[in-house]
Amino acid sequence: MHLVMIGGSDAGISAALRARELDPGAEVTVVVEDAYPNFSICGIPYYLSGEVTDWRNLAHRSIADLEAAGMWLRLDTTARRIDVAGRKLLVTTPAGNEELLAYDKLIIGTGAVPVRPPIGGLGALGPDDGVHLLHSMGDTFAVMRTLEDRAPATAVIVGAGYIGLEMADALTTRGLHVIQMEQLPEVLPTVDPQLGQLVHAQLAARGVEVLAGTTVRRITRDGAGGLQVEATAADGRPVTRLADMILVVVGVRPDTTLAAEAGAALGIRGAIAVDRGMRTNLPDVLAAGDCVVTWHRLLGETYLPLGTTAHKQGRVAGENAAGGHREFAGSLGTQVVKIFDQAAARTGLRDHEAAVAGYDPVTVQSEADDHKAYYPGSHRITMRFTGDRVTGRLLGVQLFGHRHAEIAKRIDIAATAIFHRMTVDGISDLDLSYTPPLGSPWDAIQMGAHAWLREASQH
16 A cells, blocks of 8 residues: 655654554655654744754654654655546655655645734735744744844734744743734633633733734834834724734644645635544545544534644544544643743633533632642642533633643543543542642542532522
8 A cells, every 4th residue: 555645744644653553564655845744843932942952852753763664755845736536646846846646545634824814014024024924844943043143132922822822931031022912802812811811910920011902903114124013902092012023823724725626625614624534525535633624522523723633633544544444532622831830721612612512501710729738839720610500511621820730630630521521520539649749639620620519509
């Protein structure tokens, strides 16, 4: 069997590795548009901050590792057209020549591309001017050139989602003054405003100027060789800030042009429609990662680009391309982000999302210590639990607390509970570890469940 993978990031490499595990005799070709297969895009902010000292350390596996696993890597090679009937992929080689690659199975892992918001001047200004979008290793090197060559003192970050917050942390760590502009009413809009306000306060405490409810309208050069950002506040007031560099990180959209031109059906948000075996409507063509729709265990079909999801979908696609019958078990949108020495996390549904999905949600906020307060160094964790009023089923959890308060561990407990359709009350029965320096007889996540049960019983 000859398997051809389009894309060398999370989904593509996971698919190739799994196919080779199951069929060591398979020929596996991975077509990679740049020279950086299997790099951790999620690690980019930590390279730019200086915490990761060498960009090569961002590679999950080296090129030698991937080749040793039996892959033929076609680097700096662009996929141009899929001939579905002939089972061939047209590519452009690094030398600019066209070549046809025959395949028995094809997996599309083209990922996502950054959203370019309708900001005046954004099309005319670019990395050479200190204006950046951030998504690839090429983007990363361009940002690093700006940091090293221009020595900027001030940066405007447009967007306050996960990457925007991580970059605010990274650039502040490098010594820049950061101005963060977010169009929505509060930062980190994937959590409730009550937790977004805590994130906002953490940013402000570290010197970040946070302008939520602010829509960027135009970016121009100022008279002194810098950049000017013109925006509008929520109340209509004009807002102007000067900066030495600008970073626009307002989300991504699925990269589906190649698949769509081949006749692949598209689904929500224009992502490639796949079944839970990651099969498209095209014969012998599968797809996985940020370019495809996501099966959510509580919502059904949605679009939710996450690295963890891409790895899982890629593994399913690779197994099925090798003749297997595996299904993607579904996502819950479990995420965690570090903001300086704090962390915010979520899994499952928030109140309004649960209501739209047909549940009868109740959301309760509470706090608990991460370990027994009599042992030095305890931290308070703010929690928001969402459960169904009628059935008591756990639907979602959001957490905010110190980075050493095991926020990631505790959101994973919640994600596991939701995955297995547990009730909020059932959280109390979990046999969780305890020692005073690390926890409590009732873990913080269990105390959050108890708070939900007390308040929900009054509704």
